Amino acid sequence: MAFEGLADRLQGTIKKITGKGKVSEQDVKEMTREVRLALLEADVNFKVVKDLIKRIKERSVGQEVMESLTPGQQVIKVVKEELTELMGGEQSKIAVSDRPPTVIMMVGLQGAGKTTTTGKLANHLRKKHNRSPLLVACDVYRPAAINQLETLGTQLDMPVYSKGTDANPVDIAKEAMEQAKAEHNDYVIIDTAGRLHVDHELMDELEQIKDTVQPDEIFLVVDAMTGQDAVNVAESFNEQLDISGVVLTKLDGDTRGGAALSIKAVTDKPIKFAGMGEKLDALEPFHPERMASRILGMGDVLSLIEKAQTNVDEKQAKELEEKMRNATFTFDDFLEQMGQVKQMGPLEDLMAMIPGANKMKGLKNAQIDEKQLSHVEAIIQSMTKKERLDPSIMNASRKKRIAKGSGTSVSQVNRLLKQFDEMKKMMKQMTNMQKGKKGKGMKLPFNPF
Amino acid sequence: MGFMDKLKSKFGKNEEATEEVSTKYKEGMKKTRNSFSGKLNDLIARYRKVDEDFFEELEEVLITADVGVMTVMDLVEELKMEAKRQNIKDTEGIKEVISEKLVDIYYGDDDEEIEQINLQEDNLSVILVVGVNGVGKTTSIGKLAHKLKQDGKRVVLAAGDTFRAGAIEQLEVWGERADVDVIKQNAGSDPAAVIFDGIKAAKSRDADVLICDTAGRLQNKVNLMNELAKVKRVIEREIPGAPHEVLLVLDATTGQNALSQAKTFSEATDVSGIVLTKLDGTAKGGIVLAIRNELNIPVKLVGLGEKVEDLQEFNAHAFVYGLFADLLEEEED
Numbered sequence A: 001m002a003f004e005g006l007a008d009r010l011q012g013t014i015k016k017i018t019g020k021g022k023v024s025e026q027d028v029k030e031m032t033r034e035v036r037l038a039l040l041e042a043d044v045n046f047k048v049v050k051d052l053i054k055r056i057k058e059r060s061v062g063q064e065v066m067e068s069l070t071p072g073q074q075v076i077k078v079v080k081e082e083l084t085e086l087m088g089g090e091q092s093k094i095a096v097s098d099r100p101p102t103v104i105m106m107v108g109l110q111g112a113g114k115t116t117t118t119g120k121l122a123n124h125l126r127k128k129h130n131r132s133p134l135l136v137a138c139d140v141y142r143p144a145a146i147n148q149l150e151t152l153g154t155q156l157d158m159p160v161y162s163k164g165t166d167a168n169p170v171d172i173a174k175e176a177m178e179q180a181k182a183e184h185n186d187y188v189i190i191d192t193a194g195r196l197h198v199d200h201e202l203m204d205e206l207e208q209i210k211d212t213v214q215p216d217e218i219f220l221v222v223d224a225m226t227g228q229d230a231v232n233v234a235e236s237f238n239e240q241l242d243i244s245g246v247v248l249t250k251l252d253g254d255t256r257g258g259a260a261l262s263i264k265a266v267t268d269k270p271i272k273f274a275g276m277g278e279k280l281d282a283l284e285p286f287h288p289e290r291m292a293s294r295i296l297g298m299g300d301v302l303s304l305i306e307k308a309q310t311n312v313d314e315k316q317a318k319e320l321e322e323k324m325r326n327a328t329f330t331f332d333d334f335l336e337q338m339g340q341v342k343q344m345g346p347l348e349d350l351m352a353m354i355p356g357a358n359k360m361k362g363l364k365n366a367q368i369d370e371k372q373l374s375h376v377e378a379i380i381q382s383m384t385k386k387e388r389l390d391p392s393i394m395n396a397s398r399k400k401r402i403a404k405g406s407g408t409s410v411s412q413v414n415r416l417l418k419q420f421d422e423m424k425k426m427m428k429q430m431t432n433m434q435k436g437k438k439g440k441g442m443k444l445p446f447n448p449f
Numbered sequence B: 001m002g003f004m005d006k007l008k009s010k011f012g013k014n015e016e017a018t019e020e021v022s023t024k025y026k027e028g029m030k031k032t033r034n035s036f037s038g039k040l041n042d043l044i045a046r047y048r049k050v051d052e053d054f055f056e057e058l059e060e061v062l063i064t065a066d067v068g069v070m071t072v073m074d075l076v077e078e079l080k081m082e083a084k085r086q087n088i089k090d091t092e093g094i095k096e097v098i099s100e101k102l103v104d105i106y107y108g109d110d111d112e113e114i115e116q117i118n119l120q121e122d123n124l125s126v127i128l129v130v131g132v133n134g135v136g137k138t139t140s141i142g143k144l145a146h147k148l149k150q151d152g153k154r155v156v157l158a159a160g161d162t163f164r165a166g167a168i169e170q171l172e173v174w175g176e177r178a179d180v181d182v183i184k185q186n187a188g189s190d191p192a193a194v195i196f197d198g199i200k201a202a203k204s205r206d207a208d209v210l211i212c213d214t215a216g217r218l219q220n221k222v223n224l225m226n227e228l229a230k231v232k233r234v235i236e237r238e239i240p241g242a243p244h245e246v247l248l249v250l251d252a253t254t255g256q257n258a259l260s261q262a263k264t265f266s267e268a269t270d271v272s273g274i275v276l277t278k279l280d281g282t283a284k285g286g287i288v289l290a291i292r293n294e295l296n297i298p299v300k301l302v303g304l305g306e307k308v309e310d311l312q313e314f315n316a317h318a319f320v321y322g323l324f325a326d327l328l329e330e331e332e333d
Helices: A006-017 A025-039 A047-059 A071-087 A114-129 A144-155 A169-183 A199-211 A232-242 A257-265 A289-297 A302-310 A315-325 A331-343 A347-353 A370-381 A385-389 A396-406 A410-434 B002-012 B015-028 B030-047 B052-064 B069-085 B092-109 B137-152 B167-179 B191-204 B222-238 B257-269 B285-297 B316-332
Strands: A101-108 A133-137 A187-191 A218-225 A245-249 A271-275 A283-285 B125-130 B154-157 B181-183 B209-212 B244-251 B273-277 B300-303 B311-313
Touching: A025 A047, A025 A071, A025 A114, A025 B069, A047 B052, A071 A257, A071 A289, A101 A114, A101 A199, A101 A232, A114 A169, A114 A187, A114 A218, A114 A245, A114 A271, A114 A283, A114 B167, A133 A144, A133 A169, A144 A232, A144 B167, A169 A187, A169 A199, A169 A257, A169 B030, A187 A199, A187 B092, A218 A257, A232 A257, A232 B137, A245 A257, A257 A271, A257 A289, A271 A410, A283 A302, A283 A370, A331 A370, A331 A385, A331 B222, A370 A396, A370 A410, A370 B030, A396 A410, B015 B052, B052 B069, B069 B092, B092 B285, B125 B137, B125 B222, B125 B257, B137 B154, B137 B209, B137 B244, B137 B311, B154 B167, B154 B191, B167 B181, B181 B191, B222 B257, B244 B300, B257 B285, B273 B285, B285 B300
Parallel strands: A101 A187, A101 A218, A133 A187, A218 A245, A245 A271, B125 B209, B125 B244, B154 B181, B154 B209, B244 B273, B273 B300
Antiparallel strands: A271 A283, B300 B311
């Protein structure tokens, strides 16, 4: 099943670009195509995707991606930023009315999880805000819906107002308000029947309930697994009822949840809570940023970028860059750079954060050996200052000495020298290519991709 | 006109019955058809030439219908080849090819047989109903029980959803509506035990069909999926060859995750067919194509409304006819 995250999707394109030194417009186009597919596979509505891609393309063709040595990362970063911005900040506040009770109305399609969420929300209000809610059973249509809410009420030891299935939902809501006032419940949560957004009769009924009880919050409950249709549903409910927020349910499943993005884009209403399980305490504040990562399916790649950003000293990086340009990169610089990589944490952890790392040639079965790194370190440290600055003076006896001093073999020393030589050659090539083209370039001297 | 003729001739076989079915589909699928087929017609009118832009937009139309991304990519690729091969340059010409390909994806090499519910002639047939939360399992069971009862079958329901609040009561209401027996235990009891009771009761009451309800569960909950596998094993042990159908209920509004659901539930219970619910909304139901294409599981029943009789046997011809009614009617003009 083709269900890869963005980072995995970008692997192929990135591989092609790596070593090119410069990213062309065509490359960016290819990358944005992958981004588009990833978003569509995550169920983000295609219109929303279209707008997003347009903005991502604009930013990507600009300098920040094309002149970076790590275009893959940069594209992901740009995408993530755009997504996070679209998702908005965290908002899990619930309105409090000046004149209690505060009224919350739950609306949505059949099977979205309104009744369960009603119970969870009541539990949340009591636990986190010390409130005493009254639950109101206005779903007179689905068999045993009232029964379900009453059972939840018993489990939570909370009052449930119901009048059976013959009563009119508008009347039930109205009378429940009176009872709440009499019994001093400071919150009233109204559970309504699931309905299709195209069912005018039932949508009008919601409007009547709204007019009667004047709710402080109207929560649209949406199944996180909803596909392209999420846009139509959210738009219709919002147009008719002017909802105040969204609760996304069943997020404990393995869906990417692109619907979240679609809903936010068409309604511009905050997603306040996420249903994370079947138990009554499984309601969590919604984290837009985490959702953005989830939609992209990119795991920890962001924390990796963040780590790199915080641990690589800007100034040091600049100096290094300068050295690379002039090809005066020495073993000392190499040592310093290794130290920086090590600061980021155990290498194995770092590798695990890179999506598709295990697919990369050469890394496939290579156990990442921290020991090997320390061998390299030891070899360099066993060199004299002169040797570190100018490896060309190296001869057989020097190599022997270094091998002895570092507890390695001459062949290991030779291998390192050869690798270093190749690295320098590569750097020279890259700087040559960059000539005639100004810009910041090469931010990160190492390229994890 | 190969495809249109084929379709018409299929309808011609049994005109009266087909008329009724296709009217139902046409009504239930009106929104689906309007938006999907309408868009396709828009597209064709807007673009004269079959070029990259045309294919790109076609891709989008199909993706909006929740047809899986990979399915769409494959389809569009095939269409491009076909257009090249047949040297089709104008969009009117490709209309035919588009419909034909979509139907091909659905049918493959199979015929209508795949859409029949597998019922035993003389012995007890067991139908196990599974799916994620809130897709309409219990409602579909109620409607199916009603349908089978109408057909003169003796039906028993087993209330295997012992977890969700009110689930047993919900099934009991449906049992009353359809006038069939419901076997239950208390909430919280072992679902496998309830199903075991159900089998015993169905046997002793000489029932024709036993329909087993189960609690909704997200497919990534390993424990719950194991529980479901256990329920199936109990059925297998009690009646060789059973369950005769394992129906996965899917919500038509579900996006790409429906594929994951179909895959994982199949691994646990060997799903034999799909009940596609809530097709009376604006959801396009395109996921059916993706599931058929990628997992080869046929749709057997569709939910086209809230009324007890709104569960229809899936008829792919009618389904496709519903999708392409506009196109077909134009052909006739």
